[in-house]
């Protein structure tokens with residue numbers, strides 16, 4: 001099984017989650033690539049069986065670095081004929097979309113569009129989305145948003161409990177994908 005972790009992170013919250021995904025995969029004996037999506041990064045997602053894509057939530061959507069990566073990918077795959085009407089599933093292709101968010105105004109609701117957006121991208125390629133994960137992250141630089149927002153005091157998040165939750169989710173996904181593919 002070929003696994004790729006792709007993410008962007010400005011203040012390291014999403015990076016911590018991404019590194020934890022990597023640590024858990026390592027513990028489970030899986031090999032993988034992990035890449036922070038820099039400006040001119042490109043890859044062929046169809047080279048992988050399981051792709052983790054992570055972003056901070058910025059104004060309800062993925063970070064612009066992730067948005068432009070997805071746009072480029074969509075253009076490429078449309079040209080390749082990989083975006084088909086009714087989006088038939090491509091066997092052996094799975095994705096997990098995850099975010100970190102601070103939810104200062106409406107809580108988790110303001111993170112949902114970002115994760116659904118990324119999920120729609122994968123579904124358009126025929127990948128099965130096997131995880132949509134939301135991890136709370138401190139709003140670094142604006143203390144008020146980490147103390148008085150909808151989620152209360154979120155300083156220090158993601159914390160160890162948040163990361164333990166990620167461990168469990170990674171193991172569940174591996175089980176699901178391995179069972180589906182009889183690996």
Ligand SMILES: Cc1cc2nc3c(=O)[nH]c(=O)nc-3n(C[C@H](O)[C@H](O)[C@H](O)COP(=O)(O)O)c2cc1C
Nearest residue numbers: 009010011012013014056057059060100102103137
């Ligand atoms: C400009 C900006 C806009 C943001 N917009 C949102 C938002 O709409 N909803 C939300 O829940 N968090 C929002 N956040 C908070 C970040 O999503 C959150 O702190 C995240 O964990 C940062 O991840 P990172 O450390 O990986 O960059 C925003 C942060 C910044 C800097």
